[in-house]
Amino acid sequence: MKKTDVLKQLIDCLYADDNPERENGAYYMSDFLGYMNSRTERGSRALRSVRGGQTGEIIDQWSNTESDISIMLVLMYRYARGYVKKVLKNSILQTADEFSFLMTLMTNDSLTKTDLINRQVMEKTSGTDVIKRLLKYGQITEFRDETDGRSLRVAITDKGRQTIISILPEMSVISKIIAGNLTPEEINTFAYLLRKLDNFHNDIFMNMRKASIPEISKLI
Secondary structure (H helix, E strand, O other): OOHHHHHHHHHHHHHHOOOOOOHHHOOOHHHHHHHHHHHOOOOOOOOOOOOOOOOOHHHHHHOOHHHHHHHHHHHHHHHHHHHHHHHHHHOOOOOHHHHHHHHHHHOOOOEEHHHHHHHOOOOHHHHHHHHHHHHHHOOEEEEEOOOOOOOEEEEEOHHHHHHHHHHHHHHHHHHHHHHOOOOHHHHHHHHHHHHHHHHHHHHHHHHOOOOOHHHHHOOO
């Protein structure tokens, strides 16, 4: 196929991608790349079934691409958690949550406990338990907020910084492993789509935490 033929196909696809839900008719290259990625055949590479086994009428009615995404995100989390556990085997840190909390504090002078927990998208009880462990390990310190005496802030200690610095090289390798066999182009598209989903769901987490499923479903 000649370059001119490919160009013609791209133009046809560009005009075929007419999404009425796009705000104010705005159009971005990232949107088009995502659209193209969804249309492009990736060869005859066989992908394992997400569910496996036999299906019935009830399961078939529920099964769709959206449900596959939900399942795959859960599986990816479990894969990643397994890799992180290997890295932390000989560390004072024991969980991916502890590492994530410390990483967030590495890039902030200090945060209130509530802000730190919210940034990790965790419930208060679970997040408080992580903070207690990090305080016990000497990885962080806590102190009263200067402007709000009722609020406690936390900051990473020198010991915590040393912990993060010692772990980061292996975590960098883990990041590459998690990206797996995706091409650079696929990684960029996937990262964009995940950020878009995070923006959608984080707004719900921060502002509609007590909303019911029917209320949340009205957003889509």
